[in-house]
Structures are given as structure tokens and as C-alpha cells.
Amino acid sequence: MSEPANKRTPTDFLNSILGQRVFVRLNSGIDYKGLLSCLDGYMNIALEQTEEYVDGELRNRYGDAFIRGNNVLYISAI
Amino acid sequence: MELSVAARAALYNTPQAAMATPQLLPLELIDKCIGSRIWVKMKTEKEFVGKLLGFDDYVNMVLEDVSEFETRGMSKRIASRKQILLNGNNICMLVPGGRGPAVD
Amino acid sequence: MADTAAALTVEEPLDLVRLSLDERIYVKLRGDRELRGRLHAYDQHLNMVLGEVEETITMVDVNDEVQTQSLRSVNRTVPMLFVRGDGVILVSPPSRAA
Numbered sequence: 001m002s003e004p005a006n007k008r009t010p011t012d013f014l015n016s017i018l019g020q021r022v023f024v025r026l027n028s029g030i031d032y033k034g035l036l037s038c039l040d041g042y043m044n045i046a047l048e049q050t051e052e053y054v055d056g057e058l059r060n061r062y063g064d065a066f067i068r069g070n071n072v073l074y075i076s077a078i
Numbered sequence: 079m080e081l082s083v084a085a086r087a088a089l090y091n092t093p094q095a096a097m098a099t100p101q102l103l104p105l106e107l108i109d110k111c112i113g114s115r116i117w118v119k120m121k122t123e124k125e126f127v128g129k130l131l132g133f134d135d136y137v138n139m140v141l142e143d144v145s146e147f148e149t150r151g152m153s154k155r156i157a158s159r160k161q162i163l164l165n166g167n168n169i170c171m172l173v174p175g176g177r178g179p180a181v182d
Numbered sequence: 183m184a185d186t187a188a189a190l191t192v193e194e195p196l197d198l199v200r201l202s203l204d205e206r207i208y209v210k211l212r213g214d215r216e217l218r219g220r221l222h223a224y225d226q227h228l229n230m231v232l233g234e235v236e237e238t239i240t241m242v243d244v245n246d247e248v249q250t251q252s253l254r255s256v257n258r259t260v261p262m263l264f265v266r267g268d269g270v271i272l273v274s275p276p277s278r279a280a
Binding site (some may be wrong): 007008009010011013014023027032035043069070072073074075076 | 112113122124131132133134138139140144159160161163164165166167170
Binding site (some may be wrong): 026028030034037038039042044045046050052060063064065066068070071 | 196199222228247267268272276
């Protein structure tokens with residue numbers, strides 16, 4: 001299979017956003033913003049300076065947070 | 079009508095079947111979409127449209143210039159994002175070149 | 183020395199949990215449940231054993247007559263419990279600010 005030069009795999013994407021501020025949306029609709037410390041193949045995520053948003057409203061802050069990957073809908077850099 | 083295994087094999091191994099176009103595997107189809115816009119429908123009432131930059135064996139996808147839609151009742155766009163990694167776990171269907179849902 | 187440094191760094195998400203062993207953590211679970219307790223043990227599924235646990239369950243009461251909703255939370259304490267990992271949404275260790 002030919003690989004276009006502009007191809008960007010999930011691994012490429014994750015490497016490019018490590019250490020950046022990210023937006024994480026869970027399947028339940030809860031959103032998190034924070035600094036992406038690391039993640040693994042299950043999409044388990046470790047965030048620093050985490051803010052939790054429910055219906056767009058800030059509900060909680062956590063110094064560090066581990067998010068279990070099965071709950072994750074998507075991750076986006078901000 | 080009951081057919082023996084041999085009879086069924088004979089049916090499917092007709093010259094016509096052998097001459098048919100080479101089979102395109104599902105993920106090969108998605109691979110051809112890289113660089114193009116794609117419409118992603120989730121198992122839940124949610125859809126995404128964006129340019130497909132890449133994907134992996136679990137069909138986790140990197141999308142660019144993404145619109146996110148909530149499709150409960152009338153569809154409406156609820157977010158736009160530059161680039162996302164979409165978890166493949168809850169994807170239901172992919173439509174190449176998709177224009178997305180008709181928006182209210 | 184290198185070992186000590188490695189033991190303290192976060193290289194994968196589960197390291198955050200490992201560093202919280204014997205500390206009081208916050209756990210957010212499916213079904214609007216929250217736990218605060220001391221982390222005694224965990225595994226790769228995030229099954230956990232917590233001690234001195236305070237559980238908070240949040241429920242929405244709907245009043246059909248006046249069409250209002252109100253939140254009600256119930257607290258209880260449990261000396262020791264096992265949490266099945268598949269219900270876990272988020273784990274937050276105690277703040278480690280210097």
C-alpha cells in the first residue's frame with residue numbers, strides 16, 4: 001500500500017502534542033483541559049493542571065489527573 | 079433448498095466470480111481516503127466530518143478541520159476543532175468524501 | 183540514584199497511580215459516584231483496593247409538578263473496598279505541590 005507523504009498516524013499526532021495543553025472530550029460529554037504529561041496505547045491519559053467542564057462550565061480542578069482511556073472520545077490540541 | 083458444501087463451493091467458484099475485480103479490503107478503502115474529507119458516524123448520536131490525516135489498526139483516526147455534530151433529533155454542529163485524535167472504539171460507520179449530516 | 187529518579191518520574195499514565203500508593207486519592211466513577219480513600223493496591227485494569235473510603239453518590243431529583251430538578255448527594259464511609267476498574271473515569275492523586 002502506498003503511503004502518502006502527508007500521512008499523520010495517531011502515534012505521530014500523540015508525539016506532537018505531548019507536553020502541550022490539550023482538550024479531552026469523554027463519551028459522557030464531560031470535558032477536560034490540561035497539560036498532557038503522557039498517555040499509553042489504551043488512551044489512558046495523565047494530565048497536569050487539569051480543569052473539568054460539565055456542560056461547558058468549570059466544575060473542578062485537579063493538580064494531576066489520570067483518565068481511563070475507555071472513556072475518551074477524542075483528544076485535541078488547544 | 080439444502081446444498082452440499084461441494085455444491086456451494088462450486089456456485090461461488092464460478093469463472094465469473096474469479097474474474098470479478100480484485101477485492102478491496104475495508105481498511106484499504108479507508109487508506110485511500112487519507113488526505114480527503116471523511117464523514118464519521120459514531121455508535122452514539124454523534125458524527126464528525128474532517129480531513130483524514132491517518133489511522134491505525136484500531137481505526138483511531140487523526141482528523142483535521144473537524145466539525146462535530148450532535149444528531150439527536152435535528153442535527154446540529156456543536157464544535158469545530160483544528161486537529162483531533164478520535165478514539166476508534168465507538169465508531170460505527172465511515173463515509174468517504176462525506177459532506178456530513180443535513181444541519182438544521 | 184538513577185533508580186530513584188526513574189521511580190519518581192511519570193513515563194506512562196499508570197505511573198501517576200503508582201506514585202499515589204498509600205496516599206489518599208480521589209476517584210470519579212460512572213454513575214455519578216465519587217470516592218476518596220487511601221490507595222492500598224491497584225492493577226493495570228485500575229481495579230483498586232481503597233481504605234478509609236468516603237463515597238459520595240449524586241442523584242438528580244425531578245419534581246414533575248413544578249418542573250424543577252435538584253441535586254442530592256448521599257455520603258457514606260466504608261473501611262475497605264474493592265473498586266472494579268471498568269467503572270473508573272478519573273483518578274487524581276493528592277496535590278504534590280512542593
